[in-house]
Amino acid sequence: MRASLPAIVLLVMGSLPAQGQELRAQLSPRDFTTLAAEIGAKVERISVREGERFRKGDTLIAFDCSIQRAQLAEARAALSAADKTVAVNARLLELQTIGKLESDVALAERDKARAREAAGAAVTAKCVVPAPFDGRVVEQKVRAQQFTQPGQALLDVLDDSVLELDFVVPSKWLVWLKPGHGFQVAIDETGKTYPVKLTRVGARIDPVSQSVRVTGAIGGHFPELSSGMSGKVLLSPP
Numbered sequence: 001m002r003a004s005l006p007a008i009v010l011l012v013m014g015s016l017p018a019q020g021q022e023l024r025a026q027l028s029p030r031d032f033t034t035l036a037a038e039i040g041a042k043v044e045r046i047s048v049r050e051g052e053r054f055r056k057g058d059t060l061i062a063f064d065c066s067i068q069r070a071q072l073a074e075a076r077a078a079l080s081a082a083d084k085t086v087a088v089n090a091r092l093l094e095l096q097t098i099g100k101l102e103s104d105v106a107l108a109e110r111d112k113a114r115a116r117e118a119a120g121a122a123v124t125a126k127c128v129v130p131a132p133f134d135g136r137v138v139e140q141k142v143r144a145q146q147f148t149q150p151g152q153a154l155l156d157v158l159d160d161s162v163l164e165l166d167f168v169v170p171s172k173w174l175v176w177l178k179p180g181h182g183f184q185v186a187i188d189e190t191g192k193t194y195p196v197k198l199t200r201v202g203a204r205i206d207p208v209s210q211s212v213r214v215t216g217a218i219g220g221h222f223p224e225l226s227s228g229m230s231g232k233v234l235l236s237p238p
Contacts, residue, residue, distance in 0.1 A: 023233040025167040025185070027218070027225060031133055032158035037148040038126040041065055046144055048137050048155075058131045061142075061154055065127035072120035079117045082110035135159040160227055163218045165196060167233055171205040171212045176238055183216070187231035195219040196233070 041063035048054050089106045092098045138156040142148060165185060169177060181198040195218070202213035216233075218225065 023167050025165045026230045027163045029158040029160050029227045030162040034153050035155045037152045042147045054131045056133050059128045061129040063127045068124050072124050075117040075120040079113040082113040086110050133159045165216045168211045171210045184234040189229045
């Protein structure tokens, strides 16, 4: 799910660019989200800190779920007992020692026990927060031993494997500016120029400014680049 990192917007000097004028923009991550607690529990362990990297599926936060695990064990024991009751009643029904109603009630009790066991397993699965993608921690919003409520924000994370540029161009450029078009961006912080390929064109043209938002992706992997860096988009009509 994509969520609430602050929007990274175009920095345009003045109005729309004239031919040959450079645009300014900032790098933004392809994916970013805020991970939230799904249960009320105490934070037992935080595996990553701000700025650290993680892999998809890594456990980022673990909760103290001793009560939930005990409830799950109880539900599983109740399900086991219900299974045995159903098996015995099935044999007794064959011998006509009990009626069908009694057998049906036992089956219903087993279904209830199975549902409670499934619910307990689902809750227990929420005791760890896995990484949704490869990425980095932007901000840690909780601390170990802190009690959290369902829906409380835990971590802001982003995937910086692909960095993007969002900027605005005149709508008349769409005659030649298509997805796949290559250009360059000069990043201020590194003093280097990097290749960019246009990936998306906005779905709506602003009728007042006659402009449209477009998105490009940095081509290749450059460890020195980070989300939030800014620079000049070197793009002009042919």
